[in-house]
Amino acid sequence: MARYNTLLYYCYSTIENGEQFAADHLKFCKDLGLTGRIIVANEGLNGTVSGTPEACKAYMDAIHADERFAATDFKVDEVEEPSFVKMHVRYKSEIVHSGLRDPNIIDPKKQTGKHLEPKEFMEMKDRDDVVVLDVRSNYEHSLGKFKNAVTLDIENFRDFPAMINELAQYKDKKILTYCTGGIKCEKASALLLHEGFKDVYQLHGGIIKYGKEAGGKDFEGKCYVFDNRLSVDVNSVNPVVISACRNCGKTTPKMINCANPECNEHFTQCDECGEAMEGCCSDACKAHPRKRVYDGTGYYVKVPQPVNTSKKGKT
Ligand SMILES: [Zn+2]
Numbered sequence: 001m002a003r004y005n006t007l008l009y010y011c012y013s014t015i016e017n018g019e020q021f022a023a024d025h026l027k028f029c030k031d032l033g034l035t036g037r038i039i040v041a042n043e044g045l046n047g048t049v050s051g052t053p054e055a056c057k058a059y060m061d062a063i064h065a066d067e068r069f070a071a072t073d074f075k076v077d078e079v080e081e082p083s084f085v086k087m088h089v090r091y092k093s094e095i096v097h098s099g100l101r102d103p104n105i106i107d108p109k110k111q112t113g114k115h116l117e118p119k120e121f122m123e124m125k126d127r128d129d130v131v132v133l134d135v136r137s138n139y140e141h142s143l144g145k146f147k148n149a150v151t152l153d154i155e156n157f158r159d160f161p162a163m164i165n166e167l168a169q170y171k172d173k174k175i176l177t178y179c180t181g182g183i184k185c186e187k188a189s190a191l192l193l194h195e196g197f198k199d200v201y202q203l204h205g206g207i208i209k210y211g212k213e214a215g216g217k218d219f220e221g222k223c224y225v226f227d228n229r230l231s232v233d234v235n236s237v238n239p240v241v242i243s244a245c246r247n248c249g250k251t252t253p254k255m256i257n258c259a260n261p262e263c264n265e266h267f268t269q270c271d272e273c274g275e276a277m278e279g280c281c282s283d284a285c286k287a288h289p290r291k292r293v294y295d296g297t298g299y300y301v302k303v304p305q306p307v308n309t310s311k312k313g314k315t
């Protein structure tokens with residue numbers, strides 16, 4: 001049995017008094033001994049948490065016992081270590097930041113693309129009348145994406161609405177959207193429908209569930225994830241590496257955060273360049289005075305930055 005589990009999930013469901021719910025939920029998670037990151041908004045829950053299999057089961061049972069969240073679909077990974085160090089529950093205006101805050105325009109609880117289970121998605125995706133659309137950002141799809149997927153040049157999901165015009169050429173096709181765990185697709189597909197796309201589908205449970213239930217066939221590269229694993233393998237059927245080292249161009253699946261805390265950019269870097277660059281994306285970052293110590297993982301726990309006291313100490 002795995003030593004720990006990591007859960008990924010979301011649920012669009014109205015939460016009255018979300019701020020209070022977030023405070024209570026934080027205590028509940030801490031009492032269970034979980035670590036992770038959960039976003040609470042009046043439109044629902046979005047989280048990834050890590051803990052012992054017992055703690056994770058207790059958490060899933062509690063969520064499912066709440067009628068607001070009874071339909072929540074958990075993606076469960078087995079991990080050797082917890083995927084987080086701390087437990088955060090934050091109250092925000094949206095559970096995934098899209099910039100579309102008006103629920104009268106976009107409300108996944110009312111209208112969203114048709115959900116496709118992984119096997120259905122696999123059967124449909126190569127048809128001539130289908131366009132597969134990756135709604136994720138550059139740092140995600142550069143590490144891995146579905147073969148032949150349309151990708152967008154965006155740095156953040158909140159830039160997605162502005163890119164819709166680029167997709168007008170596909171208006172007569174069936175659009176199949178996908179993202180990491182499915183949550184972005186709820187809004188992206190709802191927005192596409194609102195913008196006049198007629199036939200919009202979304203991969204239910206995202207790339208993560210597709211990897212578990214359909215073997216990840218035709219997903220090329222790795223899947224970026226928002227915890228200290230940085231990326232996970234998806235494809236056990238016909239895997240390939242598509243990402244290249246930013247510094248030398250060599251094919252590598254390794255994704256890291258730049259060791260310069262003020263840059264912190266996510267990028268791909270091979271082990272050799274990691275060592276040579278000390279985990280930095282550029283010479284400028286390598287020369288940064290607050291550069292963090294590169295331990296080969298390229299993941300850094302967010303710690304409060306020490307106050308610079310060297311000047312005060314001098315007399
Ligand atoms: Zn390299």
Ligand SMILES: [Zn+2]
Nearest residue numbers: 258263281285
């Ligand atoms: Zn950098």
